[in-house]
Structures are given as structure tokens and as C-alpha cells.
Amino acid sequence: xxxxxxxxxxxxxxxxxxxxxxxxxxxxxxxxxxxxxxxxxxxxxxxxxxxxxxxxxxxxxxxxxxxxxxxxxxxxxxxxxxxxxxxxxxxxxxxxxxxxxxxxxxxxxxxxxxxxxxxxxxxxxxxxxxxxxxxxxxxxxxxxxxxxxxxxxx
Amino acid sequence: xxxxxxxxxxxxxxxxxxxxxxxxxxxxxxxxxxxxxxxxxxxxxxxxxxxxxxxxxxxxxxxxxxxxxxxxxxxxxxxxxx
Numbered sequence: 001x002x003x004x005x006x007x008x009x010x011x012x013x014x015x016x017x018x019x020x021x022x023x024x025x026x027x028x029x030x031x032x033x034x035x036x037x038x039x040x041x042x043x044x045x046x047x048x049x050x051x052x053x054x055x056x057x058x059x060x061x062x063x064x065x066x067x068x069x070x071x072x073x074x075x076x077x078x079x080x081x082x083x084x085x086x087x088x089x090x091x092x093x094x095x096x097x098x099x100x101x102x103x104x105x106x107x108x109x110x111x112x113x114x115x116x117x118x119x120x121x122x123x124x125x126x127x128x129x130x131x132x133x134x135x136x137x138x139x140x141x142x143x144x145x146x147x148x149x150x151x152x153x154x
Numbered sequence: 155x156x157x158x159x160x161x162x163x164x165x166x167x168x169x170x171x172x173x174x175x176x177x178x179x180x181x182x183x184x185x186x187x188x189x190x191x192x193x194x195x196x197x198x199x200x201x202x203x204x205x206x207x208x209x210x211x212x213x214x215x216x217x218x219x220x221x222x223x224x225x226x227x228x229x230x231x232x233x234x235x236x
Binding site for chain 1: 203
């Protein structure tokens with residue numbers, strides 16, 4: 001989710017510390033796993049904020065700047081992706097996604113969470129989760145079509 | 155799919171896509187997709203990306219030393235609080 005193992009380990013450590021500090025506030029309103037995952041995601045979001053993602057609200061935070069948004073998909077069909085996707089190119093394209101898109105893409109398409117679970121974790125609407133995931137996939141498609149191999153070689 | 159009417163139709167269809175895909179609807183059977191190569195290609199690409207992503211990352215297990223570090227920090231916090 002942060003694209004860096006050392007940083008992921010630091011955040012894992014921070015998440016467990018937060019768990020230790022806040023476990024007494026768990027009231028059982030949601031499943032413990034949902035509560036814990038939300039806590040961990042909040043640790044990640046805090047880190048993203050520190051790294052310069054200006055967050056006023058989660059919805060705004062997840063909305064990339066206009067130049068980061070995926071274009072509409074009325075391009076020529078002959079530029080379509082060809083079957084298999086280069087693994088490194090995809091990895092690089094995911095790393096380059098705007099943070100909000102990457103967060104939902106990783107939670108849904110890689111970790112396998114459902115939209116209702118993501119909405120509960122991120123305290124956003126289910127529609128917002130669906131919309132952000134779709135935009136993330138469009139952005140990846142755009143990147144992979146522009147740089148099908150170069151992305152993976154950098 | 156180059157005239158305005160068709161482009162609008164693509165725009166309208168693509169505006170519905172997040173909800174259709176999120177709801178698990180079989181978009182391949184949607185009337186617009188049946189007649190639009192561009193949107194068929196788009197859907198195929200999105201599915202290819204999602205499928206590739208599912209196979210992308212092995213589950214990363216944190217190293218053993220990480221848990222030792224976490225225990226140490228928790229003990230340190232408890233010590234300073236008590």
C-alpha cells in the first residue's frame with residue numbers, strides 16, 4: 001500500500017502500538033477485524049498526509065488533481081492492452097497511482113476486500129469506493145497503454 | 155463509434171460502469187457492449203488489469219524481528235506510563 005517494505009514495517013509497528021493504546025475503546029459496534037483494519041488504514045492515511053497529501057476530508061483526499069484523473073475512454077481500440085500485462089509494468093503503474101486510488105485498488109483488487117468493507121474501513125460511501133476503484137483501473141489502463149514496457153524497466 | 159450520438163452513448167454507459175461492475179453485473183451482456191467495440195475493449199482491459207492485480211503480490215509476512223520490536227515499544231510505553 002505504501003510501496004516500500006521498510007515503511008510498511010514501521011507502519012505495522014505503529015498500528016500495533018495504536019491497537020495497544022486504543023483497545024479499550026473498542027465497543028463491539030463492528031467486527032473486531034473491521035475495527036482493527038480501519039485503525040491500520042488510518043495509520044497509513046496519517047502517513048500519506050505527512051508525506052504531503054493534503055487531506056481535508058477523505059473524499060477530497062481521494063480525489064486526485066485534474067491532471068492525475070484518468071481520461072475518458074474514447075481512444076482508438078487498436079491501443080488496447082494486449083492480453084497479458086507485464087508484471088513489473090503493472091507494479092510500477094500501481095506505485096505511481098495517486099494515493100487515494102492506490103489505497104482502494106490495493107484493498108479491493110489485491111487484498112480482496114468488498115466495497116462495503118472498504119467503505120466501513122475508510123468511512124466513505126460504498127458508491128465512493130466503487131467510483132474510486134473504477135477510476136484507479138482507468139488510470140492504470142491509461143498508464144499501461146502509454147508505457148506498456150518502459151514502466152517496468154525504470 | 156465516431157459520431158456524437160455514439161460517443162454520448164459510450165459516455166452514458168461508462169458513467170454507469172462503476173456501479174454496474176461494483177454490483178457484479180455481467181456487463182458483457184449489456185446492450186451497449188454488444189454493439190460497441192470500444193466499450194467491449196475497455197471492459198476487457200479493466201478485467202485484464204483486475205485479474206493481473208489479483209496475482210500480483212504474494213502475501214508479505216513481516217519479519218520475526220518486527221514483533222520483537224513491537225513488544226519492546228509496548229513495554230517501553232507501559233513503563234513510561236506506569
